[in-house]
Amino acid sequence: MSADAIVEVKEVGKTYDGGVEALTGVSLGLPRGRLSTLLGPSGCGKTTLLKIIAGLIPPSSGEVWVKGKKVDGPGPERAFVFQDFALLPWANVLRNVAFGLELRGTPKEQRFEVARKQIAEVGLSSFESSYPHQLSGGMRQRVGLARALAVDADIILMDEPFSSVDEQTRRKFQEELLELLRHKQKTVIFVTHSIEEAAYLSDQIVLLSPRPGTVSKIIHPNIDRGGRDPDEIRRDKNYLDVVDEIWQILKQYI
Amino acid sequence: MEQRSRIASPVVWQLLSFALFFGLWEVAGRWPISFAFPPFSKTFMALLRMIADGSLPKAYLSTLQPLVIGIFLCSIAGIGFGIGMGLSRAIEWFSLPIFIVLQAAPMAAMIPLITYMYGIGLTSKVLAVVVLAAPVIVMNSYKGIRNTNPSLIQMCRVFLGTRRQEVIKIILPHAAALIFAGLRLGLAMGFIGIVIAELLITPTGIGDLITYHSSVADYPEMFAAIASIIVLAALTIHALERLERKLFPPEIRGS
Ligand SMILES: Nc1ncnc2c1ncn2[C@@H]1O[C@H](COP(=O)(O)OP(=O)(O)OP(=O)(O)O)[C@@H](O)[C@H]1O
Ligand SMILES: [Mg+2]
Numbered sequence: 001m002s003a004d005a006i007v008e009v010k011e012v013g014k015t016y017d018g019g020v021e022a023l024t025g026v027s028l029g030l031p032r033g034r035l036s037t038l039l040g041p042s043g044c045g046k047t048t049l050l051k052i053i054a055g056l057i058p059p060s061s062g063e064v065w066v067k068g069k070k071v072d073g074p075g076p077e078r079a080f081v082f083q084d085f086a087l088l089p090w091a092n093v094l095r096n097v098a099f100g101l102e103l104r105g106t107p108k109e110q111r112f113e114v115a116r117k118q119i120a121e122v123g124l125s126s127f128e129s130s131y132p133h134q135l136s137g138g139m140r141q142r143v144g145l146a147r148a149l150a151v152d153a154d155i156i157l158m159d160e161p162f163s164s165v166d167e168q169t170r171r172k173f174q175e176e177l178l179e180l181l182r183h184k185q186k187t188v189i190f191v192t193h194s195i196e197e198a199a200y201l202s203d204q205i206v207l208l209s210p211r212p213g214t215v216s217k218i219i220h221p222n223i224d225r226g227g228r229d230p231d232e233i234r235r236d237k238n239y240l241d242v243v244d245e246i247w248q249i250l251k252q253y254i
Numbered sequence: 255m256e257q258r259s260r261i262a263s264p265v266v267w268q269l270l271s272f273a274l275f276f277g278l279w280e281v282a283g284r285w286p287i288s289f290a291f292p293p294f295s296k297t298f299m300a301l302l303r304m305i306a307d308g309s310l311p312k313a314y315l316s317t318l319q320p321l322v323i324g325i326f327l328c329s330i331a332g333i334g335f336g337i338g339m340g341l342s343r344a345i346e347w348f349s350l351p352i353f354i355v356l357q358a359a360p361m362a363a364m365i366p367l368i369t370y371m372y373g374i375g376l377t378s379k380v381l382a383v384v385v386l387a388a389p390v391i392v393m394n395s396y397k398g399i400r401n402t403n404p405s406l407i408q409m410c411r412v413f414l415g416t417r418r419q420e421v422i423k424i425i426l427p428h429a430a431a432l433i434f435a436g437l438r439l440g441l442a443m444g445f446i447g448i449v450i451a452e453l454l455i456t457p458t459g460i461g462d463l464i465t466y467h468s469s470v471a472d473y474p475e476m477f478a479a480i481a482s483i484i485v486l487a488a489l490t491i492h493a494l495e496r497l498e499r500k501l502f503p504p505e506i507r508g509s
Contacts, residue, residue, distance in 0.1 A: 056408050074412045086409035090427055090506045100413040103423075133505040151413060 005029030006155060006187050007053060012062035013212075014048050021212040022048040026062070028206055028215055032154075035181060035188040037198040039246065040208030040216075041253045046191045047083075049213065050157050053189065054080050066155065076104075079148035081158040085140045087132040093119060093143055094128045100151035111150075118146040122176070138165040138173070149180075155187045163193065174201055175230060195250070199223075199242040200233065207246065210253050217249055292474040300474035301482060309463065310482065317459030317483075320376055321448045324383025328440055332391035333433055339392070340399025340429070341421065353396070356389040362450050374456040379448065382455065386447035387440035394436025398429030431502035438494040445487040 007030040014023040022045040030036045038046045051057045053064055055074040064071040066078065079100070087096045094115055095102070101111035119125055122142040132140055141161055148156050162170045178201065181188060192198050198205050199221055209216040221242040225233055233239055276294045283293025292300075304310040339346045339353075365382050372378040402425045410420045452461020460483050467476035 051408075054412050056412055074414055076414060078412070080409070080412040082405055082409060084405050086403075086405045088406065088424070088427075103410065103413050103415040103419055131506060147413075 004032045006032040006067060007189070008065040009049070009053065010063050010065065012049070012052060012059045012064060014045065014052060014057070015060045023052075023059075023214075024212040025214055026208075028218065030187060030189055031204060032187055033181075033185045034203035035177075035190060035201055036204040036206060037202040038189065038191045038206050038208060039193075039195070039198045039250075040213060041210050041250065042193070044208045044210050045213030046208060047159055049208075050080075050159050050189065050191055054078055054157050056080075076151070077153050078155045078157060079151050079153035081141070081144045081148050081156065081161050083159040083161070083163060085132070085144045087140060087143055087147075089132055092129045092131055093124060093135075096132070096143055097146045097150050100147055104151070114150050115146070118150045119143075121149070121180075122146045138169040141165065141173075149184075153186075155189065158188065158190045160191050160193065162197065170197070171230065177201065178225065195243055195246045196234075199239055199246065200230075205242075205246065207249055219245060290471075290473050292477055296474040297477045297481060300472070301478035304463075304475060304478055310479070313459045313463045313479070314486075315459075317448060317452060317461070320379035320451070321383055321444050323376075324380045324447070325387060325437075325441055325444050327380070328384055328387045328391050328444075329437055332388045332440070333395045333436075336392040336395025336433070336436070337399055337426075337429070339396045341425075346396075350396075353389055353392050357393050361386050361389070362446070365447075365450055365454055369455045378455050379451045379458075382451035383444045383447040386443040390443060391436045391440040394439065395429065395433045398432030398436075399425055401432070402428045431498070434498050434502065438491060438498060441494065442487065442491050445483070445490075449483060 009026055009028050009030075012023060012026045013021070015021045026045075026049060038049060040046055048057070052059050053066075053071070055064075055071050055078070058072075066075065069075075088099065091099070094112060097119055098106075098111040098115035101114060106114075116125075116128065119128055122145055124139060124142055124146070127135065127139065132143070135143070141164070145158075145161065148158075162173050165173065174197065177188070180186070190198075190201065202221060205219040205221065206215060207217045207219065208214065219242060221238060223233060223236055223238045223242070228236075279294040281293075283291055283296070301310070335345075335349070339349055364385050368378050368381045368385065372381060406424050406428070407420060410424050415423065448459075449461060452459050453465065457465050460479055463479040464476055467473070467479065
């Protein structure tokens with residue numbers, strides 16, 4: 001396990017109440033300030049693993065350590081971006097983005113100030129007083145991301161955040177996400193179904209086998225992203241090799 | 255918008271529908287089948303007479319009293335209990351079966367029993383309202399709490415919300431629309447309860463007007479009394495429905 005792993009997953013297994021074994025013996029380290037992806041066939045336990053790291057569900061065996069402390073519930077250093085957005089339908093964008101701070105008891109003026117800044121960063125400034133139902137799927141996801149950024153957690157857990165947006169929006173998001181990481185030094189753990197997305201974004205790709213999920217391979221794409229435009233990266237030999245390598249492994253699971 | 259104006263507005267249609275209904279009533283009432291069925295015009299005149307001589311307003315004063323008290327009690331105890339059932343497994347465990355039975359059972363059959371136990375006073379009438387209205391109010395509150403989007407609850411927990419915040423900021427706002435709908439349905443049941451109570455238990459208020467005028471064969475008056483309670487109930491429920499749509503538009507209800 002790498003020395004500066006901010007999250008360490010040790011021999012984690014999860015069997016749900018009904019007897020479904022979702023994960024077994026999963027061990028991995030997630031490096032600080034990097035983007036790691038969880039990739040694997042549907043039902044292999046990606047969401048389960050993410051929620052165990054978030055402290056939302058307890059593992060049946062093994063343990064998770066975050067910043068040198070054993071996880072026994074959610075914590076301020078972890079924030080979550082939900083696949084179905086999980087926005088309050090009766091609250092406008094501003095309150096939704098500030099909601100994490102509201103729960104922590106931050107005074108109104110202060111939390112709205114932080115929220116406005118985050119809303120601007122995800123490009124939704126003119127929608128502060130809109131309600132979720134007035135926004136497109138992509139815009140809702142940005143609200144979810146802004147809410148996670150507003151609490152200033154070191155670790156951001158994202159469950160298929162781009163699965164409900166079209167390809168153009170998705171690519172734009174990916175750019176924005178990389179930009180964000182460069183600036184904020186966040187550790188991101190990202191669940192996706194897309195091999196291209198994983199290869200394009202990640203510093204580390206964790207491939208999970210079908211249920212019960214175990215780590216089948218960890219790949220560290222060595223793609224030079226510095227200052228290059230996206231299309232150039234997508235033609236990069238390393239990038240194409242990684243995509244192919246992942247495909248060769250996932251192919252066996254179909 | 256343009257298309258709508260060409261087919262005439264919904265209000266015009268509604269008025270037409272009423273006109274047709276009253277017209278048919280008029281014709282049916284003049285048909286020489288039964289003189290116990292008065293035409294619309296005679297019924298309407300009787301209604302005006304009963305308003306003028308004060309007998310109708312007086313009847314409503316005594317009818318609405320137990321209704322208002324009963325619904326008030328239900329909205330405090332019933333909603334409270336429904337919320338308790340939704341939040342606590344223990345309360346749910348021992349009371350859910352009872353309320354499922356109560357909701358399906360023809361509760362009107364309980365009314366003679368209530369008279370037997372509590373006599374013919376105000377208490378009995380209030381109880382008649384409560385017995386009919388409470389199950390739907392309790393069940394709606396319970397379902398409102400239970401149907402909270404689990405993803406929102408996880409969101410609240412992951413952002414370090416306490417259980418108290420979870421209830422106040424997520425679960426209750428989420429349930430508010432269903433709870434309100436429960437009150438509206440409860441009120442509709444309450445109207446049924448109070449009319450049955452006044453016909454079966456104590457001849458007072460509107461029930462007394464109906465019984466009395468039918469016994470002396472004043473059929474227009476009897477029909478006017480019946481029609482007035484139907485119209486009052488329908489208008490009240492309709493107004494509540496509109497208020498509900500205004501307070502909780504479907505898009506912000508969150509389900
Ligand atoms: N609450 C639960 N109770 C019982 N079984 C569950 C529960 N949640 C998930 N499972 C089961 O655990 C397994 C893993 O589920 P999980 O949602 O973690 O998979 P996933 O990798 O995220 O899948 P997908 O790619 O489709 O999102 C599945 O077989 C699922 O049916
Ligand atoms: Mg999943």
